[in-house]
Amino acid sequence: MASNASEAGAGPAKESTSYLSPLYISVPESSWPIVYHPSYNISFAGLEKLHPFDSGKWGKIVGFLIEAGLLQQHQLVQPLEAQEADLLKVHTADYLNSLKWSANVARVTEVGLVAMLPNFIVQRKVLKPFRFHVGGTVLAAKLALDRGWAINIGGGFHHCCGYRGGGFCAYADITMAVKFLQRGYAGNGHERDFLGDKTVFILDAYNVQIYPGDNAAKPAISCSVDLTAGVGDNAYLDEVSKALEESLNGSFQPQLVLYNAGTDIMDGDPLGLMRITPNGIIKRDELVFRACRTRSIPVVMVTSGGYQRSNARVIADSILNLRDKGLIEGPTAG
Secondary structure, three states: OOOOOEEEEEEOOOOOOOOOOOOOOOOOOOOOOEEOOHHHOOOOOOHHHHOOOOOOHHHHHHHHHHHOOOOOHHHOEOOOOOOHHHHOOOOOHHHHHHOOOHHHHHHHHOOHHHHHOOHHHHHHHHHHHHHHHHHHHHHHHHHHHHHOEEEEOOOOOOOOEOOEOEOOEOOOHHHHHHHHHOOOOOOHHHHHHOOOOOOOEEEEEEEOOOOOOOOOOHHHOOEEEEEOOOOOHHHHHHHHHHHHHHHHOOOOOOOEEEEEOOOOOEOOOOOOOOOEOHHHHHHHHHHHHHHHHOOOOOEEEEOOOOOOOOHHHHHHHHHHHHHHOOOOOOOOOO
16 A cells, blocks of 8 residues: 655645535534444455555554543444545546456556456455555545544555555545535545645655656655665654754645655565654654644544554554554544
8 A cells, every 4th residue: 555654745725615415424523523334344265465554553543542441333434435526526437447357456456366356256355455544534524524533444545546556555535525625635546536626735655766756746745855775763753853843834824734644664564664663653642642632633544554463463553652642632422
């Protein structure tokens, strides 16, 4: 999925008419603004084991949060599945039609055996979970505006743009969340979607030595933090902190920050190739939330990539740290 270290983006102070998506469901005040659906998790005949990405990590994150007493199952927000009418707001009809061919889905997901499956199975077992993730990101962005913050336990498919997918990213959920709000953001996929769009500011901290190497998307990056393989906690956090401060203290006045919180930066990741410790990831997330919340800027976090079985535990620990530091709050469990 994500081979970029971490990203944050923001929308401008601009008024316009929002797309009133049916994905914007009513959420009771008794719920935490944490979005998750059991259908996020992908499991079918062992195919999920053929990609390094842990396609069941989302359920594990929720399990850890419940175990820690942060919330109970009924306090989570369950999103709807994005429908074709929603997807067509950003994706081309040609691209969506291409996903009706299993070989194309195999290319997007980087799991070759998917090409051998009947497409109705691929739709139900592979693409339907992705569509629930999309619904989750769209809803979480709206929730962040209403509550000040939100987290989609899934999402962050930033290698997909409106006309092509790749890197285990079938739908451009980030672009959709932004377009639906008619405001702005935070991968090369959504960067292509926002080329030339001055209403969107993209801060991208990523390893320049790895996938995707998409030079055509780079002009859309407003603030680029170019990192290399082997970077450690101190240098990484220093660069991210400086970029955040410069971006949020500049002339661009965001109405929303969409934070793509990939954990493929963690030491040992076979694709990210950085050396950030679990504690470094927790501190990074705290930096982003503190920068936004102290400025009263709504922030929505999506969990994006990360290719180790330990990622779920680290993400859960980071969310718990945000609670402990008073950067997120909600109703008490019960």
